[in-house]
Amino acid sequence: MKHMYLALSTLLIAGGVSAQTITEDDIRQATRGIDTQAIIANAGETRNWLNYGLDYAETRHSKLDSIDTSNVSELGLAWSHDMQSRRGVEATPIVVDGIMYVTASWSVVHALDAVTGEELWVYDPEVPREYAHKGCCDVVNRGVALYEGAVFVGAYDGMLHAIDAATGERLWVTDTIENREMSYTITGAPRVIDGRVIIGNGGAEFGVRGYVSAYDATSGEMDWRWYVVPGDPAKPYEDASMEAAAETWDPSAEYWKAGGGGTIWDAMAYDPDLNLLYVGTGNGSPWNRHLRSPGGGDNLYLASIVALDPATGEYQWHYQNTPGDTWDYTSTQHIILADLTIDGAERKVLMQAPKNGFFYVIDRTNGAFISAEPFVEVTWATGYDENGRPIEAEGARSKTEPWETIPSAYGAHNWHPMSFNPETGLVYIPAQGVPLVQSTDPAWELNSHKPMSTMSGVGWNLGYLFNAVAPEATPFGHLLAWDPVAQKEVWRAEYVSPWNGGTLTTAGGLVFQGTADGRFMAYDAATGEVLWQTPVGSGVVAAPATWEHEGEQYVTIAVGWGGVYGMMQRATDKVGPGRVYTFKVGGKSAPPDTVSTERLELVSGVPYDPDHVGDGLAIYVSNCLFCHGVPGVNNGGAVPNLGYSAPEVLTNAKDIVLDGAMVQGGMPAFADKLSEDDLQKVIAFVQGTADAIRPK
Structure with missing residues (x-):
């Protein structure tokens, strides 16, 4: 099925007093001019939300200020829309001239009238449901890209789809997976730069080789591909960066047979002035470096930020956050570009708060290290030296003893987007802690199902056992306001659980965030004072967006509990369904009914030996x-x-x-x-x- 249906009939505006008609021509007129220059120009006023992180710098800072600290308490529901989804919803919507594109679980794309919430069309990429076990972290999708009248979505099964923005009809589809015998997925949102759709894949837990690819937006043909880790040394290396990387791996364990990992499954940012694309790379395969590269080595380019030429994919430079990663400390978390005054000089920087618990400020022109400080408790390293290398704690790489790694593999900050407000100078981070103890799995063998080898029956290749002894740490989650120049906390808001949603900050002096316990909240960006909150029927993991239409500002959040932590745990008595909620000052729509899933009694009476x-x-x-x-x-x-x-x-x-x-x-x-x-x-x-x- 190329698309489910098209409903471009008369759509009622909330209140039923007047009506508007959205036609295919209206949509074509609104979307056909969205290109690289339009995304760059929109960053000046941010009336629309045209890129996953709003702008190419991925700041998630809106310059709209009609909703501010003085009137945010008057926000009410404008509309809600049921996405018929029962798994995790991680998408940030794309909005242009009152038309919204947002994804649900299973990579299903919904086109909506952004003012009324009425459905225009739905596109189902028809991901085979048996494909679910080929990913680590739920059947999620973080959103679409919009470019020259086409909507692009990377489906969970690794197929990249181009869709007519006006009709929902398929334009083309291409397979991004180079080896279908391996468990690759796509969960991230594509970015489009100068006519190239750029997307990475997930799958490092399963024994794959990471890469990022660019496809022609018109034809779907691949323009370039850059690999994260070196392949079989018996074959020619793809480029000089792979040849250099191979020097940092121990070939004795034949790492290439386990893929090496490094999948680029989320973070991307682009600087049009420097013409550099920045990508964050993932963990090793297997996780355990003792098994992956027993002689040690930095294992480039795992857990790194890498700068590429967006036209060719050619490597430019890298900075490795976690050399020789052995803890699943991916660097696929949000990358934000900004110009900061540091030691009296203006620096072009990028900022990242990856899983490993340190907040990094890096020179984005050349990858030079500026600073790194812990934004949560960290036990694997005591700090970074002047060369930008971590000073590892004794025992952090134990081969024999269990080690309570803090942060754990869930990360001090996972994929949930952070945001940067240049007016306050603060970055707003969904920080967290999920306790785990890990120890080397002595029975691990590549692609071998062995009882007690964690998730090996469904293809995971970790090389670790977990919680062989009980963790001592306690779980936490909080919203953290962080000063990236002083490298210190300014304020925090505590939550009852980890796994809270991404953040949005605005020129109205606000920070918005959804929470694991089912609230959507607004804070004073300078002080952290809670200014407004509303229940949304389920835990929130996605990040909000704000946009303007005909002079009125709206705030939208996609709601649906899930993800790798959310599959197992929750902080509400409700889970799902997936919905889109949109708010405005004076909104008066009634909230939708919610579905309670009360914790049941423990199972009893089933006979067993x-x-x-x-x-x-x-x-x-x-x-x-x-x-x-x-x-x-x-x-x-x-x-x-x-x-x-x-x-x-x-x-x-x-x-x-x-x-x-x-x-x-x-x-x-x-x-x-x-x-x-x-x-x-x-x-x-x-x-x-x-x-x-x-x-x-």
């Missing part, structure tokens, strides 16, 4: 853990926790687990991985765990 509990644990860890969590301990997020199942779920487990009865919801069939005997052992572990923790 107690002798099978231990074996069931090992099978569960290697196949189920990172989706369903620990039975009865995690409370279940976008994916149910089996410890709170109805007994019928366990007694009918063969239909679900082996025969694929729930494939359409993203639950894979395990008939080729598990036997009926294995399944009975898993059931014993689930029911046995529930019985063990049940209050007496």
Whole structure:
């Protein structure tokens, strides 16, 4: 199905007093002129939201100020729209002249009248539902790109689609995955620069080689591809950057057979004056450097910021945040470009707060290190030296002892976008802590399903065991206002949970953020005072956008709980459905009904052999853990926790687990991985765990 339907009939404006008609010609007129120069020009007034991070600098700072500290308390709901989504929603909408494009889970694109919320068309890229297990972190998508009348979306199954912005008809589709035997995905939003659609892939957990690619916006033909890590040294290297990178890897473990990792699955920014594209690279494959590159080495270009020529993909320079990454400290988190006065001189910088817990200020002209300071507690390193290398803590790379790495692999800041307000001089970071203890997995083998090897049954290649001993840290989440020049915290707002949404800041002196506990909030950007909040029916992970139409300012947030943490945990009694909420001063629409998913009673009464509990644990860890969590301990997020199942779920487990009865919801069939005997052992572990923790 190329598109689901087109509904360009008369659309009622809220209140029903008047009506407007959006025609295909209206949409073509609004979208056909959106190109590189239009995106650059829009940064001057930010009336529209034309790029994933608003502008090419990815500041997420709007110059609109009709909504400000004096009237934000008067915000009301203008409209909401049900996206028919039951998994994570991570998209920031693109908005131009009252037309909105936003994605739901499974990479489904919704075109909406941005003033009324009425649907114009829906495009379903028809991602095969059995593809869900090929990604680490939910069937999510962070948004689209808009360029010269076309909408571009990277689908979860790695296909890049071009769609007619006016009709929702497919223009072309191309496969970004060079090896379909590997588990590559796309979850990030494309960027378009001078007629080239640029997109990276996910999959470093699964044993792939990372790369970023550019495609002709008109034809879909690939223009260039840059690889993150070197390939097989028996073959010619693609370019000089790969030859240089190979010197930093130990070939004794044949790292190229595990792909090496480094996938570029999110962060990109562009400086049109310097003509440089900046990309953030991911973790190694496997995570554990002792297994990936046993002789050590920096393992370029993992966990790095890399500058490329956007026309050719040619490497320009790099800065490596985490040399020899062994903790899943990706540098795929948001990159922001700004001009800052540092030590009395104006510097062209880029800023990043990646997973490893340090806030970086880097010279974006040449990659020179300026500063790095921890913005949360950090135990893997004590700081950075004058050359920009971390000073690692003793024991941070232990081969034998469990290590409670802080931050954990969930990151001190994950993909949730931060924002920068040049008026306050502050960066607003969704900071967090999720405790984990990791230790080397002595049984790990590449692409080998071994009970107790974490998620190895669905293709993960980590080389680590987790929480062999209990973590001592406690989870946290907060909104952090950070001074990037002084490299210090200015204020923070505490939350009840990690995994809060991305941020937006405005010239009205505001910061907007959605929260894990189901609120959408506005703060005074200078002081952190809470000025407004409203319930939105589910936890929020996406970042908001603001835009103007016919002189009126609106604020929009896409809501839908999920992601790698959100699959297992939640901080509300509600999960889903995925919705788009749009607010304006004086909005009076009634909020939609919400769906409660109360935590159920622990499962009981399912017969099992107690002798099978231990074996069931090992099978569960290697196949189920990172989706369903620990039975009865995690409370279940976008994916149910089996410890709170109805007994019928366990007694009918063969239909679900082996025969694929729930494939359409993203639950894979395990008939080729598990036997009926294995399944009975898993059931014993689930029911046995529930019985063990049940209050007496």
